[in-house]
Amino acid sequence: MTHDEIIAITRQWVEQAVIGLNLCPFAKSVYVKNQVRFVVSDAKHLDALLEQLDGELDLLAESDPEQIDTTLLICPTQWPEFEPFNDFVEIADQVVAEHELEGVLQIASFHPLFQFADTEPDDISNYTNRAPFPILHLLREASIERAVAAFPDAAQIYERNIETLQKLGLAGWQALGFSDVATEKKA
Numbered sequence: 001m002t003h004d005e006i007i008a009i010t011r012q013w014v015e016q017a018v019i020g021l022n023l024c025p026f027a028k029s030v031y032v033k034n035q036v037r038f039v040v041s042d043a044k045h046l047d048a049l050l051e052q053l054d055g056e057l058d059l060l061a062e063s064d065p066e067q068i069d070t071t072l073l074i075c076p077t078q079w080p081e082f083e084p085f086n087d088f089v090e091i092a093d094q095v096v097a098e099h100e101l102e103g104v105l106q107i108a109s110f111h112p113l114f115q116f117a118d119t120e121p122d123d124i125s126n127y128t129n130r131a132p133f134p135i136l137h138l139l140r141e142a143s144i145e146r147a148v149a150a151f152p153d154a155a156q157i158y159e160r161n162i163e164t165l166q167k168l169g170l171a172g173w174q175a176l177g178f179s180d181v182a183t184e185k186k187a
Helices: 003-019 027-032 046-062 082-098 124-129 141-150 154-175 181-186
Strands: 036-040 070-074 105-110 135-140
Touching (some): 003 027, 003 036, 046 070, 046 135, 124 154
């Protein structure tokens, strides 16, 4: 797949799932203002990806939030399985600390096989963090704080997302054009 195709698929996920299902009520405003940076990593090994992550963290920290508020680092060549990806997210968080950006930037993670602890792979709650590719979402803490302050009951977002996906169900998720990698892996 080309970078343009990967970005197009990721944009579809952002538009239909993240914004369309209102899984993140803060996403629409930065998306419509074109303040989301989409970056595809071709890294074949972790050292190359860590270098790219270093660069993206620095770029985001130094950028005007009106130009780039958040970055989606899409990693289609890495982590076909969730567990190693989840382990890498801990390393990525350490990179944020090494850059002395704790309290400035944070990382959220998405993966085609995302699975919360103590859930079954096909539990619909996992779909709140499922994406077409492994993604490291680099976020500004200040933007999160502003969004949370403006959103009533921000703490309820997680529960509301699970309710939304329970109502939608797997068939509804697939009707949006998203495959179910967890179910496909069982077959």
